[in-house]
Structures are given as structure tokens and as C-alpha cells.
Amino acid sequence: MIYFRGCVVREKLTSISEATETVLKKSGVDYTIIEDEKCCASFLLRTGFQREALEVMEKTLKDLKGEKILVSCAGCYNTLKNDYKELLGVDLDVVHTSEFFNDLIEKGKLKIKRIPLKVTYHDPCHLGRHCEIYQEPREILKKKADLVEMERSREKSRCCGAGGGVKSAFQEMAVDIGKKRIMDAENTEADLLVTSCSFCILNLKEGLECFKIDNKDKMNDKDKMNDKNKLNNNIHISGVVDISELILMGLEDEEV
Amino acid sequence: MKKSEIDAMNKSFAILDERRSHLLDSERTQDLKKKVKEIRKYSISNLDELLNKGIKKLQENGNEVIFADNSEKALESILNIVKNELMVAKSKSNTAGEIGLSEFLEGNGIAVLETDLGDRIVQFDPESRPSHPIGPASHLNMEKIAELASKRLNTKINPEPRAILDAVKSDVLDKLSKCNIGITGANSVAAEDGSIITVHNEGNINLVSMLDTHIVIVGIDKLVRTIEEAVSVVKLETIYATGKTTPAYMNVISSPSKTADIEQILLDDMYGPRRVVVILLDNGRSESIKEGGECLLCIGCGSCIVSCPIYNAIGYDFGYRRYLGGRGVVLSRFIENEKSCFDSGLFTCTLCGLCTLECPLDICTSEMIEKMRKESVESHLFCPEHAKIASRIRKKGSPF
Numbered sequence: 001m002i003y004f005r006g007c008v009v010r011e012k013l014t015s016i017s018e019a020t021e022t023v024l025k026k027s028g029v030d031y032t033i034i035e036d037e038k039c040c041a042s043f044l045l046r047t048g049f050q051r052e053a054l055e056v057m058e059k060t061l062k063d064l065k066g067e068k069i070l071v072s073c074a075g076c077y078n079t080l081k082n083d084y085k086e087l088l089g090v091d092l093d094v095v096h097t098s099e100f101f102n103d104l105i106e107k108g109k110l111k112i113k114r115i116p117l118k119v120t121y122h123d124p125c126h127l128g129r130h131c132e133i134y135q136e137p138r139e140i141l142k143k144k145a146d147l148v149e150m151e152r153s154r155e156k157s158r159c160c161g162a163g164g165g166v167k168s169a170f171q172e173m174a175v176d177i178g179k180k181r182i183m184d185a186e187n188t189e190a191d192l193l194v195t196s197c198s199f200c201i202l203n204l205k206e207g208l209e210c211f212k213i214d215n216k217d218k219m220n221d222k223d224k225m226n227d228k229n230k231l232n233n234n235i236h237i238s239g240v241v242d243i244s245e246l247i248l249m250g251l252e253d254e255e256v
Numbered sequence: 257m258k259k260s261e262i263d264a265m266n267k268s269f270a271i272l273d274e275r276r277s278h279l280l281d282s283e284r285t286q287d288l289k290k291k292v293k294e295i296r297k298y299s300i301s302n303l304d305e306l307l308n309k310g311i312k313k314l315q316e317n318g319n320e321v322i323f324a325d326n327s328e329k330a331l332e333s334i335l336n337i338v339k340n341e342l343m344v345a346k347s348k349s350n351t352a353g354e355i356g357l358s359e360f361l362e363g364n365g366i367a368v369l370e371t372d373l374g375d376r377i378v379q380f381d382p383e384s385r386p387s388h389p390i391g392p393a394s395h396l397n398m399e400k401i402a403e404l405a406s407k408r409l410n411t412k413i414n415p416e417p418r419a420i421l422d423a424v425k426s427d428v429l430d431k432l433s434k435c436n437i438g439i440t441g442a443n444s445v446a447a448e449d450g451s452i453i454t455v456h457n458e459g460n461i462n463l464v465s466m467l468d469t470h471i472v473i474v475g476i477d478k479l480v481r482t483i484e485e486a487v488s489v490v491k492l493e494t495i496y497a498t499g500k501t502t503p504a505y506m507n508v509i510s511s512p513s514k515t516a517d518i519e520q521i522l523l524d525d526m527y528g529p530r531r532v533v534v535i536l537l538d539n540g541r542s543e544s545i546k547e548g549g550e551c552l553l554c555i556g557c558g559s560c561i562v563s564c565p566i567y568n569a570i571g572y573d574f575g576y577r578r579y580l581g582g583r584g585v586v587l588s589r590f591i592e593n594e595k596s597c598f599d600s601g602l603f604t605c606t607l608c609g610l611c612t613l614e615c616p617l618d619i620c621t622s623e624m625i626e627k628m629r630k631e632s633v634e635s636h637l638f639c640p641e642h643a644k645i646a647s648r649i650r651k652k653g654s655p656f
Contacts, residue, residue: 007654007655007656010654011654011656012656036653037653038653039649039653039654039655041649043645043646043649043655044646044649045626046607046626046629047603047629047633047638047639047642047645047646048603048626048629048630048631048632048633048638048642049633049638049642049643049646050630050633050634052646052649052650055650056649056650056653059653125606125607125608125609125610129608129609129610129613130609155613156610156613157610158563158565158610159565159606159608159610161565161569161606162606163606163607163608164603164605164606164607164608164622165603165639165641165642166566166603166604166605166606168639168641168642168645168655169603169604169639169641169642170604173566173569173570173604174606176569177565177566177568177569177606180565180568180569
């Protein structure tokens, strides 16, 4: 099996690939990583660069054809699963970490330790509405912690704001939309926002930072003087993490 | 759109969403949705036939019918009818917005009296545009509305809803009494019956359509077979647009006003208009049908923009004229051209697909946008940021 990390994990959020590889090793799964991993072409397809996309897809396909492919990113998943079929006529054997890890847990190959946290789950558009994977990530979350749902979840989930090339062309707007999704998560009073798309995580992390700054601005000076930590204390959501990172929580001290 | 307007709009949308939430999943709504989907699909697949039937029947009923290929033809036809007027009365119409009717008439020295309260308020504010197809003033808060109305009506109006309503109403009624011609849109046109169906809550269309001449400007995509079908369409639109099961008024207009009460002798010009002119507008719709016509299935409820992440962040800058949000972007490509589509926000959509889920007709807007992006790039219209990333991906397999 190839673990296809995807560009965001590879270059921006390496903690996700580290966590994923740790989980794979813990579960005794054989996998390989392509050192010069190429692009799935999702970005090119979504932003209209079809000719370039086809060129990139042909190259990427050479590495992936006939292999079982594990992906962290919802965008890679949707592209490899659906666009390669539609445009190149190849049915790739692709599985998302949320499906794969849930399967490992159910088969008893991956033991997870419950943590006393309240978590909420953001459905990435590419995994949820576009591929209808809603349940597997939730199964993991329920086994690991207390899952609380946001008002808009599953097929009605609000977008994180990053997709379709919007983050690269309209960064400010993307983060603004991400902030709204953070607010949805905050309303559940969960401690942690978990999702299964690296691109969503990138944007939601920035959304959370902006949310904290807004919150700080709203506090009056007296509050700030009384309690310097209040800034973070009165926000429930402490971070945005990938499902692989959540699985490893509480296991930091164990040898893996 | 200003930050304060975005906030006011988000607040209005949240109230609307809450109000309609219990209705949308009900069995009755679901049944109606299924029925309307079939009606609209039939219409778009058989538009030529409906158009021929509709024109014939409308004429037989005593209406004048003008077929306008494009907005210039529609504007010219309307100007020809209204050229001697100082002011014409108008109800809310996305199609009139599409052809820029108000601006055109004002440019020709004819004042336009918007009779819908929301539209009238927006008309008071030269800086803003309608932000929702049914609730055009969703982006303005009460204080702002009172300020605008006070300025335009030259009297102090308190920021209180009843006071604003009373002041605008009495001004509109006063001006309306001097108008001879009313212009409305239509929510549906029943081809086999030769009737147009309009929907409103304020009663303004009753007034506007009773003047000497009634002009109806309507897109050919609004054709359905019968009045019964038209009623189903507008009921569903009302549910999704307002959270109510029925609007206050549905008017079915089939001909100018007439009577045969004296020895069965047919006389025209009783209480209603002497002249009803129906302008059927193509303006790129036939072009859209050649590509499947998906965006023409729309019944205009605005549900797509209420949930759209982009629309909620930037408002009417995402969309084309009164066709707001992603579906408006798609439509602009047919009404105008690729450049207009690009400018309307072709690359502003996150392709999240929530609009399809919220649409009573399940219109796949994000898929159409993705397809149009491809064509746009082929025509060298793209975001420079995207082109830079695309080149990096090609060269080194990574966007970063």
C-alpha cells in the first residue's frame, strides 16, 4: 500500500504524516511512501487548468496504478477516486485514512485509548457531500472521545472556505469563512475540532487564530489585566487536528 | 458590500433559515418538490413547443406579445410603449434587473416608481443593490433604512418598522395615482392557458397591474404548461423563499380587463388595464439550453444564497445583477459573455456544493462553474494566482 500524503501534508502540515505513519506502524501495516510524490491535480482541475491537470494526472498515475492508495486529504481522495475514473477511465483503489483507521480499529489491529475530551467533527466538502463519507470518521471520534455535533453537520456542513482555489486567490475571504466554521464548532463547547482534510485544517487553523484575536478585541481592558490567560480560557476550541493526530492523543508517553 | 451590510444580511438570512426550517423536510414540501422538478424539467426540455403555444394563446386571449431576442430589443420595445410618460410604476422583477430596465428608463428621462417596499428602500440608496431576490433590502438595518427614507422623503422618520412602512406607502400611493403604466415580472407563464402568474405579499402587483397599460417582462424559461403547474411552482418558491406555505397573493392574468354584462356584448376597458403587453425575453436562454439548460430550472427562491459561504461573506458582488450567487455567475455567461461571467465571480466559488443541497430543484451549480472555469482558462481568463500555482505544480509537482 502506498501512503499518498498530498501536498499540504507533505509541505505544510507534516505532523499529519508523522501521526499517520505512527498509526500505521502501531497497527503493523506495511506501506511505502513515494519520495518524489507528485500532485493529484485537484487544484488544477478545480481552477480550470484542465490541460495541465491531464498532463500531471498521467504522470501521477504511473506511480499509483495497480496499487492500494491511502490518502490523508479529502481533496486527493475525491480526485483520485472520481476524476481519474471520469477523465482517464481508471478505477483506482483509494482509501481515506478515516475509513482505513476505522477498519483497523474494528478488526482489533489498532487499539485506541479514550481521552476525556469533547470533540466535534467538520465534514470536508470533498469527503462528505462529494463522496458521502460521513460515518467512518465519526465512528473513530466516538470511540476516542465524546462527540458533539455542530448545528450544521454531515451533508449540511458549512464549507471551511478554502476549496476551489479560493484560498490561493482570496486568502482573506477564505479565512473569514473559516472563522465562521470555528464559531459553529465553538457553539458546541467542544475542546477540539477534528477533521479529515489537510486543506480544511490549514484554513481552519488560521480561522481559529483570527477568532482568538476577535475575541481578544471584544474583551475589555479590565478583563485583560485581571487574567492574561483569559484570552484562551474563554474559548473552548483549543485546536484543529486531523483524525490521525486525535488517535494518537493520550498515547504520547507510550512506545510506539 | 460594506461590513455592516454583510452583518445585517447574515442576520436576516439566519432568521429566514430558522423560519423555514420546519417546513422544508415536511412530506408536503417533499411531494411538491418532486412535482415541481418534473414540471420544470419538462419546460426546459420542451421550451420551443411551449413558447409557440404560449405566444399563440396569449394573443388569442387579447394580450400583445413581443418576443425579444436580447435585452436591447426588450428595452426598445418597453421604451416605445412608455416614451410619453413622466413616471412608470414597477414591481419587483429579476428579469427587469437583468436588462437594466430602471437605469435605462431613468436615462431616457422616465422616472421609475418601485412599489415593492424592499426595492423602494434599495432605490433610496444609490450605493446599494438588492441582496436577495425576494427580500432585496436584507442587507440594510432599520437605522440605515430610516435614515435613507428620511433623506429621500424629506421628513424625519423614526427607526421603527411601522413608521417607515407608513411613510413609504403614502409616498408610493401618491405617486402611483399619477402613473398610467405598470411594469411587472411574472413568476410563471402558463402556455396552454395563455396566462401569466405573479406572486406578491404586499398587494403592490394588484395596484401596478390595474393601471391603463400593464407590461409584463418575463424570461422564456418561466413557461410551464398550465395554470395548475404554475401554481405548484410558485407555492414551492414561496416555501423556500419566505418560510410561508402560501404568499398573500397569486394573481393569474389572462387578458386585459373586459365585460360582457350588457347583452353579451364584449366590451374592454372595465376596471383593469386596456392593454396587456407580454415581453418574452430570450437573452441567452436558448444558448443555455443548448448546453443542457440546467441553470434555467431555477424557480428564483434564493435558497442557494442563504447558505452559500461566499455570498454570506461578500454579498451581491458574487453574482450577476439580480441573479445572485453562483447560479447568477453561470447565467451571466449566457446572458452576456465569458468576461462578464469571470467578473461576476466565476473563480470566487469554493465548489462546496451546499447550494445544490439547499436548492429545491437540486441544480448542480458547482459542477457548471467547474466546467465554465475550464472554458474560461481556455479563453485566457483566469486568476493570476492560480496560473502561478499551476505552473509550479507542472514544474515541481507541488503548489508551494
